[in-house]
Amino acid sequence: MAGVEHVSIWMRPERPARGPKPAYSRAQITDAAIRIADAEGLEAATMRRIAAEIGAGAMSLYRYVPSRDDLIELMADRLMGEIDVAGLPSGDWRADLTHYAGEVRAMWLRHRWIATVQRSLAGLGPSQLLLIERVMGVLDPHLSIDENLGLMAILHGYVESAVREEISSAEEVRRSGLSEPEWMARSSPRIRQIVGSGEYPIFTKIVMEARHPRLSRDDQFRYGLERVLDCIAAALPEPRRRSRRR
Known part of the structure; x- marks a missing residue:
């Protein structure tokens, strides 16, 4: 939507400052998405499929990863982390x-x-x-x-x-x-x-x-x-x- 400022997933806190500890983490969701994509291709890594993989409700994952673009961003950055530049x-x-x-x-x-x-x-x-x-x-x-x-x-x-x-x-x-x-x-x-x-x-x-x-x-x-x-x-x-x- 025009006029709406994009907020990077990296600028959003992973867990709220208050309240109970989240049941899942971005890392868990990202790892599950990568496993599915490796086995069946990126299109197979839907929120519904990822939720089934980790035992969560599909809609609940949007509290952790608001959009598919955010999910792909998390996945891509995780793969970049595999590149050894130590x-x-x-x-x-x-x-x-x-x-x-x-x-x-x-x-x-x-x-x-x-x-x-x-x-x-x-x-x-x-x-x-x-x-x-x-x-x-x-x-x-x-x-x-x-x-x-x-x-x-x-x-x-x-x-x-x-x-x-x-x-x-x-x-x-x-x-x-x-x-x-x-x-x-x-x-x-x-x-x-x-x-x-x-x-x-x-x-x-x-x-x-x-x-x-x-x-x-x-x-x-x-x-x-x-x-x-x-x-x-x-x-x-x-x-x-x-x-x-x-």
């Missing part, structure tokens, strides 16, 4: 960002429904704020805040795009009922036709010579990440570019 910044920016990118990818692959979440505004929950402090702290001594933001956007853009594609491909294979080699083999007749035509030399070179499509998902991710880190290195002052490459 040792950041370590002084080796390249190792730090390599570790962080791998942690983000691993979290997404554990909770694949997160790829369906679209959030236009940052929720600024405690886990997200910790990530901002630790991860942006890696480059903060060497760059202006605007340069830091720009490079982090490039890093996050690569990681998110790569993992979304990985999740999407895996889901397509799953829906087909085929194994991954069987699913890939479906394209073989068309590929042979294109190569045999002699009309597409670049595509033929990809098929006949390129190593990248034959790499494992892990190696593809690492290869792309190294290129992104090379771009970040080029933006750093000269002494910092020589951070150990792994």
Whole structure:
């Protein structure tokens, strides 16, 4: 409704200052929602289903989590808390960002429904704020805040795009009922036709010579990440570019 100020879930006290102790907590509700979403997808994590999971009345949960947007915010922040940034910044920016990118990818692959979440505004929950402090702290001594933001956007853009594609491909294979080699083999007749035509030399070179499509998902991710880190290195002052490459 126009004119109504949004109040973040993080600005609302979890329990009233007076009265009896609440029967449930946001953490219980969030954990139940994540378990359901992991098993059956985000759409299955309704208030009614969560209530059944923890033994509560569906309407009673709205006293703890007023809206579905708030629920998704709590879930997303909980997942951000799984990203291990305890040792950041370590002084080796390249190792730090390599570790962080791998942690983000691993979290997404554990909770694949997160790829369906679209959030236009940052929720600024405690886990997200910790990530901002630790991860942006890696480059903060060497760059202006605007340069830091720009490079982090490039890093996050690569990681998110790569993992979304990985999740999407895996889901397509799953829906087909085929194994991954069987699913890939479906394209073989068309590929042979294109190569045999002699009309597409670049595509033929990809098929006949390129190593990248034959790499494992892990190696593809690492290869792309190294290129992104090379771009970040080029933006750093000269002494910092020589951070150990792994």
